[in-house]
Amino acid sequence: MTIHMERPVIAAQSVAERAAPAVRARIVGVGTAVPGTSYTQQEVLDAFAITDPRVRSVFLNSAIDRRHLVLPGRDAGGRRLPEAQGDLLDRHKSQAVEVGIRALEACLKRTDASLSDLRHLCCVTSTGFLTPGLSALIIKELGIDRHCSRSDIVGMGCNAGLNALNVVAGWSVANPGELAVVLCSEACSSAYAMDSTMRTAVVNSLFGDGSAAVALVADDGTPPGPPAGKDGPRVLKFASCIIPDAVDAMRYDWDRDLGRFSFFLDPQIPYVVGAHAEIVVDRLLAGTGLYRSDISQWLVHSGGKKVIDAVVVNLGLSRHDVRHTIGVLRDYGNVSSGSFLFSYERLLDEGVTRPGDYGVLMTMGPGSTLETALVQW
The missing domain is CATH 3.40.47.10 (Thiolase/Chalcone synthase)
Known part of the structure; x- marks a missing residue:
């Protein structure tokens, strides 16, 4: 004999009631950093002597007032020097590490945490390829505990910060109470190709250099202690x-x-x-x-x-x-x-x-x- 059972009717519930497991990742801090040099759109046009009215229009109608960039050096005549791919990769490495460290430190300060509290570091970048990745370079540079778990997300592009947050939120849930940081460090100017084409004009008018870090700690919804004691979401x-x-x-x-x-x-x-x-x-x-x-x-x-x-x-x-x-x-x-x-x-x-x-x-x-x-x- 076959017994037919109806599925129970489940009342609508809020996200917190229906979906929240015993442990959830919480954002407990954020920090940002940028290079020390910044330029208006007009200054970038002047730096590369761009006179094409179509290209200038792209820059000047971008809704961007200023960007932080690391531009190439000048020759004796004041013209910006061309850079080989190897030079650009070197610049990406130095800038992504230096500015990334400042963003990480700013994030930890806002979290009321220290480097010794860090248990997982996930680094994100799309503006240069590095092996070993940024996480290993930053751990070495700052003397972070060699047993700190780490991951690197490379080449996913502008969406990658949330891809990383997804992955690290999962790590946090698996390691409740432990501090994890996602660090996005992008040296976009080290990926610029300077010419007079409209293809590069769209890109060169848009991207800036900068790093941002976000800290996560998983809790069970009860009042947490430091560094999870922040009221982040x-x-x-x-x-x-x-x-x-x-x-x-x-x-x-x-x-x-x-x-x-x-x-x-x-x-x-x-x-x-x-x-x-x-x-x-x-x-x-x-x-x-x-x-x-x-x-x-x-x-x-x-x-x-x-x-x-x-x-x-x-x-x-x-x-x-x-x-x-x-x-x-x-x-x-x-x-x-x-x-x-x-x-x-x-x-x-x-x-x-x-x-x-x-x-x-x-x-x-x-x-x-x-x-x-x-x-x-």
Whole structure:
């Protein structure tokens, strides 16, 4: 005899009630750092004697006021010297380590933690290839405990900060009470190819150098002790969306004419990304009982003016919702994988979050890919 059993009806529950396991990763600190030299868009144009009106228009209509960059040296005539690929890789290594260390130290200071508390270091970069990776170089440079667990995420692009957060949140849950840090360190100017083409103009007008670090500690929701005693948000859920048809729309590949790596951004990519923003956010909120209107804080990658506009339109957001995203683009340009953490730092400094607030973090990059995370204060 076959017995047919009906599935029980489960009442709708909040994310915290329905999805929260005994242990969740919590964001307990953030820190950022940039190189000491910064330039207006006009100063960059002047530095490379760019006179083409089309190229100048791309720079001057980018919604970027200033970027931190490390530009090549000058010859006797004051012209910027060309750099071979090997020189660019050397510059990436030195800048990613030096600026990355400052971001890590700033993050630990805000977390009320020290290097001796660090148990896992995950380093993210897409602007240069290194073996051994940044994590090993920084551990050696700072004298961090040799038994510190580490990981490196290389080449995923501007979305990679959230990919790393996803991985390290899992590590934190498996190691409750232990401090982990995700460090995004991008020396974008060490990947620039300087010529007069529109392909490079779009890239060279957009990216800036910078590093950002975020600290995580897993807890069970009870009042935690230091360094988890910060009132940062708990990480509840992640959702991704890759767009295979746009796999070549954002690339960092070998330019045979220049004999070096160079970026490529398809002019249509802002609209492609924007059209998929609604899909991935709906997936993120599915089953949580939440609507977009329940999200108090939106921290979107500062991918460029058109990208931000496309996301705002497709998600029905206001300019106020993405005020930190816009401000980071204006003051730093697109600092690749760490951009959303620059926005997160500004949100914390603003001091407007309240217990119970929900936030959505969103990044986008090569693949083409959108990454999201749902957090709650």
